[in-house]
Amino acid sequence: MSTATHDSKGRPRIAVTGLGVVTSLGCGKADNWTALTAGRSGIKSIARFPTDDLRTAIAGTVDDPKFGAFSSAAALTAAMAIAAGAEALAQAGVSNSGTFPGPLYLATPPAEIEWPDRRAIYDAPAGSGESGYRRLLAAARGADWPELHALCQFASVAERLAVTFRTRGLPVSVSTACASGATAIQLGVEAIRRGDTDAALCIGTDSSVQIEALIRFSLLSALSTRNDVPAAASRPFSKDRDGFVMAEGAGALVLESYEAARARGAEILGVVLGCGEKADDYHRTRSKPDGTAIIGAIRGAVEDAGIAPESIDYVNAHGTSTPENDKMEYLALSTVLGKHLEATPVSSNKSMIGHTLSASGAIEAVFSLLTIRNGLLPPTINYANPDPEIPLDVVANVARPANVRTVLSNSFGFGGQNVSLVLAAP
Numbered sequence: 001m002s003t004a005t006h007d008s009k010g011r012p013r014i015a016v017t018g019l020g021v022v023t024s025l026g027c028g029k030a031d032n033w034t035a036l037t038a039g040r041s042g043i044k045s046i047a048r049f050p051t052d053d054l055r056t057a058i059a060g061t062v063d064d065p066k067f068g069a070f071s072s073a074a075a076l077t078a079a080m081a082i083a084a085g086a087e088a089l090a091q092a093g094v095s096n097s098g099t100f101p102g103p104l105y106l107a108t109p110p111a112e113i114e115w116p117d118r119r120a121i122y123d124a125p126a127g128s129g130e131s132g133y134r135r136l137l138a139a140a141r142g143a144d145w146p147e148l149h150a151l152c153q154f155a156s157v158a159e160r161l162a163v164t165f166r167t168r169g170l171p172v173s174v175s176t177a178c179a180s181g182a183t184a185i186q187l188g189v190e191a192i193r194r195g196d197t198d199a200a201l202c203i204g205t206d207s208s209v210q211i212e213a214l215i216r217f218s219l220l221s222a223l224s225t226r227n228d229v230p231a232a233a234s235r236p237f238s239k240d241r242d243g244f245v246m247a248e249g250a251g252a253l254v255l256e257s258y259e260a261a262r263a264r265g266a267e268i269l270g271v272v273l274g275c276g277e278k279a280d281d282y283h284r285t286r287s288k289p290d291g292t293a294i295i296g297a298i299r300g301a302v303e304d305a306g307i308a309p310e311s312i313d314y315v316n317a318h319g320t321s322t323p324e325n326d327k328m329e330y331l332a333l334s335t336v337l338g339k340h341l342e343a344t345p346v347s348s349n350k351s352m353i354g355h356t357l358s359a360s361g362a363i364e365a366v367f368s369l370l371t372i373r374n375g376l377l378p379p380t381i382n383y384a385n386p387d388p389e390i391p392l393d394v395v396a397n398v399a400r401p402a403n404v405r406t407v408l409s410n411s412f413g414f415g416g417q418n419v420s421l422v423l424a425a426p
Helices: 029-037 073-092 115-123 132-142 146-151 156-165 177-194 211-219 258-263 292-305 323-343 357-374
Strands: 014-023 104-107 172-174 199-206 249-257 270-279 314-316 345-347 406-413 417-424
Touching: 014 029, 014 073, 014 177, 014 258, 014 357, 029 357, 073 156, 073 199, 073 249, 104 156, 104 177, 104 357, 156 172, 156 199, 172 177, 177 199, 177 249, 177 270, 177 357, 177 406, 177 417, 199 357, 249 258, 249 357, 270 292, 270 357, 292 323, 292 406, 292 417, 314 357, 323 406, 357 406, 357 417
Parallel strands: 104 172, 104 199, 314 345, 314 406
Antiparallel strands: 014 249, 014 270, 199 249, 270 417, 406 417
């Protein structure tokens, strides 16, 4: 274990002192890690709304009884974030009299009124005398539903969390597509490095499994349609992959300056060595064909960490199971890691939990640090038909023991949003 409080560039080292997680596999680190390393899938048939005539009828929904019956995506997004955040804070033990000594950085999806609520608003007296879309807008403006309006404002989840955890300053909400969770962590890292704070609470949360979002992704031909056996639908890096599986969850990390964490005697679970971010403007959903933005994010993270590519022991891949994304990730990894990639194990948590969208970067950072601490690589399940164009050392179907010191965790999103993190043992 290194005891240095600053990195080779003279910046404060970033310690992780608390972790929390919620996914379709369960609520909390213990249940999730047990299921993840056993190769268990949390993907199932959707039960919360009718799926008749939909091409995709499966998802990694969070149906834990502790959250009660599903009422809205916004409500579950907040509830999962609170559960993950509370677990991380309890482990860190950093709050003094219930007050967290730093800011909140929250990754959360865009907020919108869902169709059941839209219908309810539409049926309410509008007084406009118009019909169709104009009447719906008029009804929404006139409806006196303060709770619904609050839920559907983008900053409302962060404000609720800031009050719950008594964080300092104005909470920051970010939405950089599927890179959002990693972006929240990057913002926390940068704040500590700048000396703005000694601690940051970083959370990614997303409950987008509702009918309109499902239809939108389906229209983009982005979703798997393997409805018959939901657990076998997500197949990252397999030749017969046919799309990602929507999922829900939340991940939380307590970040501190290494010096502050050590001074208060905290257990240091791991460190964030480096962050890399790169965006492109090629297409609303597709990556730039030459992969330069993804390559730039990975290379930037490795360089920011101050390590050689050969120091990466394991890659927790973005690995969505879409034909194009998996291929682009291999292109980027092989470009940055070179021959070292041949001996570097790779796996995708999404094979079991699905794609948790805005939350994925935070959830996968939690799993990456658990991998380091437990010396066990989670598998990529459903990997029976390798894609010859993606010759990776995939941790296939069964967990693999390994001595892991350094992990590269990738998060790539629609619109060219890309963030990579380098996480390491203390």
